[in-house]
Amino acid sequence: MSSLEDLPLRPDLVGQKPYGAPQLAVPVQLNVNENTFGIPESVALDIVKELAAEVMSLNRYPDREFVELRSLFAKYLGFNLSSENLWAANGSNEVLTQVFQAFGGPQTLALSFGPTYSMYPNIARLTLTPYRELPREAEFELSPGYVANAISEAKPGLVILCNPNNPTGTPISLEVIRAAYDSFEGILVVDEAYAEFNDGESAISLLPGRPRLLVSRTMSKAFAFAGARVGYLAADGAVVDALRLVRLPYHLSALTQAAARAALGHADRMLENVERIKVQRDRIIERTRDLGLQPYRSSANFVLVAGFNDPEAVFDGLLSAGVIVRNVGIPGTLRITAGTEAETTKLLRELEPLLG
Incomplete structure (x- = not known):
């Protein structure tokens, strides 16, 4: 089997990586801004x-x-x-x-x-x-x-x-x-x-x-x-x-x-959960601020939270607890999708002890 390097690839594509976030089978998936309520x-x-x-x-x-x-x-x-x-x-x-x-x-x-x-x-x-x-x-x-x-x-x-x-x-x-x-x-x-x-x-x-x-x-x-x-x-x-x-x-x-x-x-009917998601988004903002973090204002279905000394360690800790969020590469931050009430509760419960 040949490798990618053996092919006459377009020069500007050499060394590039395919785009995509991790797709991991964990119970609480809050990493790609999906609507976790699903379709009625x-x-x-x-x-x-x-x-x-x-x-x-x-x-x-x-x-x-x-x-x-x-x-x-x-x-x-x-x-x-x-x-x-x-x-x-x-x-x-x-x-x-x-x-x-x-x-x-x-x-x-x-x-x-x-x-x-x-x-x-x-x-x-x-x-x-x-x-x-x-x-x-x-x-x-x-x-x-x-x-x-x-x-x-x-x-x-x-x-x-x-x-x-x-x-x-x-x-x-x-x-x-x-x-x-x-x-x-x-x-x-x-x-x-x-x-x-x-x-x-x-x-x-x-x-x-x-x-x-x-x-x-x-x-x-x-x-x-x-x-x-x-x-x-x-x-x-x-x-x-x-x-x-x-x-x-x-x-x-x-x-x-x-x-x-x-x-x-x-x-x-499809949009009924939008307001519920906004409630959970604002809940993430309020609770992470109470925990000493710095959430940015958000008008989306997610929150970018700053103030992590070691975001990779927090990411790994959440993942071990069955919650996946997104490290988007902005220093000291993690991006968290607003999920259902139960998912948000799980996230916040697992996040607090990881902050030391």
């Missing part, structure tokens, strides 16, 4: 019914334009959107990859503010797009003036802002997004993967009159649909036309479309 049984049965009906016609290619699904996304989001303003793919990572394919490339600098979602540089690398990450301000915040000045000086063709930001949980204001948009002539992407947990207004409200603004969403988090891989995007109709140029034929399977349609038909 009544909704699951409806999804199975839709999938069963679709199976009978799997000999045919799926609807290439998935118009019905796009219409349901438009209805869910509101803001007077129509199917022409919506796009979807296999997870928001594929949506963002298509955006970089359409608007990035070797001649276009992509810019973000870090620490932020670690897939952005990976997507840039895969699409041969130069990528630059500027530091965020104190407490991982962003202000309109700072963002506008940074973009004006860097002169990127594509800017991506994560709101709320992963891995810090930090929200950004609409004023920051307006300032970013007005500071350059390129494409501005606002990644709202955790939007349903954020009490602030969505950047979708800024779409009218801003044809270079794109707002990415996912069903993975609030909809507890991570395994289904459904991401989507709201933008001007011309942007949707641009993404058609780079998508693979029939990229969204009939089964994926059916599952997403069924879930959106029960959106209110």
